[in-house]
Amino acid sequence: MNLSRTSPVGQCLDMCPFKERKQREQQGRLHKYEILDGQWTGRGQKLKRLPLADPAKTVKEYSRPAAGKELSSPRDLRPSSVLLKTVQYLLFEVWDRVNDSDSVSLAEAYSFVFDRLRAVRQDLTVQRIRGHSGALVLEGSLGFLLCSPYLVRELPLGTYDEVLHANQVRESFAELMECYRTEPKCQREAEFQALLLLYDLGNMDTLNRALKLPRGVVDSPQVLIALAVNRAHLEGNWTRLFRLLRRLDCLQTCAFYRHLPNIRDRALRILTHAYNSRNCRFPLDLLASLLVVDNIEVARQMCIRRGLSLAPEDQQSIIFYKTSFKDLGPEGPGKEGHLVERKKGDFTWAEIMLGEDEGEFARSYK
Structure with a gap:
């Protein structure tokens, strides 16, 4: 450190400084997660009854820096532990x-x-x-x-x-x-260098900085796959990109999640031009696999929304015809069974957020 x-060096050993806890208690500004169950301030009929703060649950709230506002009092700052x-x-x-x-x-x-x-x-x-x-x-x-x-x-x-x-x-x-x-x-440096690459997909400044990382970090499995995802994105190789996404872990996929709607939209545009023919039939199950969506119904609705037609003979194939393609933009973000939920497995979200391998360490605070 x-x-x-x-x-300043923090001296507050509670999650919320005593002064703030009492002040918010008196002002009725406690969150429902911070209240001491069944206990209230005020005993007389003329006193306003307010919930009491639970010292074990009350957590310091964010305070915007303002003129004359003291943010650096050691008694109000919490040390790193x-x-x-x-x-x-x-x-x-x-x-x-x-x-x-x-x-x-x-x-x-x-x-x-x-x-x-x-x-x-x-x-x-x-x-x-x-x-x-x-x-x-x-x-x-x-x-x-x-x-x-x-x-x-x-x-x-x-x-x-x-x-x-x-x-x-x-x-x-x-x-x-x-x-x-x-x-x-x-x-966990290699892990978070990779997460930054996935979150900042295609950002050249982030890529250039990553390539200058020390050996042992830049050649770690996490960073290498994140670099491969960025390369596939920059080359417009959507098939390879979606294959790589299957190999990401749950936290890595969440870091990438915000890019998914745009990536799938671009992939559908490319497929529409590549297979542009009234006589061509593209299987919906193959499309669902390529775009890593949860089932063929999701793939079907993505195509119908864009004006593409289903094959009249079986309804299990799509006809990519670019003159009928509607430019409606990406889908809204949705649940990802294959890419997120299955990878999460039996871990809790807190374990995913703190690192699956850190489970025992993360619980040591209890």
């Missing part, structure tokens, strides 16, 4: 307990975890924590930031701010790369 001489414990708590005890089929609870959990992780990174930045200690915290936070767009894909736009989320991803990656620069032997 490298700290500048002028950087507490920040890591906070990340683990948010993922295991909050996110993994949410009912993902209930859009209301999913939206509440996402909003809560996103805000509290933003506060974690703020504490990290104010103290200028780098190296191994900073990397552990940022890796866990990025695990959530990379997976959650897939998990909250069906939430209303007002609940999930795509631009703000993407900004947090980029800023977190930038800080993580600085941690790796100051501590070149971080255990």
Whole structure:
């Protein structure tokens, strides 16, 4: 851990400083995940009854820097060990307990975890924590930031701010790369260098920086497959790209997820030109396999939406005829059974976010 001489050193050993916890309790600004069950403030009839904060559940909220606002008091800053414990708590005890089929609870959990992780990174930045200690915290936070767009894909736009989320991803990656620069032997560096390549698909600056990484990182299996995906994308080799996507793990696929709709749309355009004929029949099961969609019905609807016709004799083939192709843009993001759900397997989402191989370590905070 490298700290500048002028950087404050956190002294708060709780997930939320005492002063903030009491203040939010008195102002009625506690989140439902932070309330002490069945206990309320106020005892007289004239006093407003407000829920009490549970010290074991209350987590420091993000506070925007403002003129005259003190963000660097050591008593309000959490050291790296507490920040890591906070990340683990948010993922295991909050996110993994949410009912993902209930859009209301999913939206509440996402909003809560996103805000509290933003506060974690703020504490990290104010103290200028780098190296191994900073990397552990940022890796866990990025695990959530990379997976959650897939998990909250069906939430209303007002609940999930795509631009703000993407900004947090980029800023977190930038800080993580600085941690790796100051501590070149971080255990998960190759994994997250690969995740950045997949998230920033086709970005030449990211590619050039990756090619200058130290040997042992640049020639790791994770980085090599991420580079291969980028190469296939830049060459327009969609068949190879989709083959490579099958080989990515769950977290890697989530990092790539935002590119899937555009990639599939471009692949359909190319197929429409390549097989442009009223007499040509392209099997829907082959199309579903090439685009790695879950079943032929998904492939059928993608084609029908674009004005392409089914073969009248069996309805199991598509006729690629470019004059009938409608330029309606990519599909909306959806559930990915083959690419995400099967790869997740029996792991919880917190284990995916914190690293499957880190399961025992990740639970050590309990």
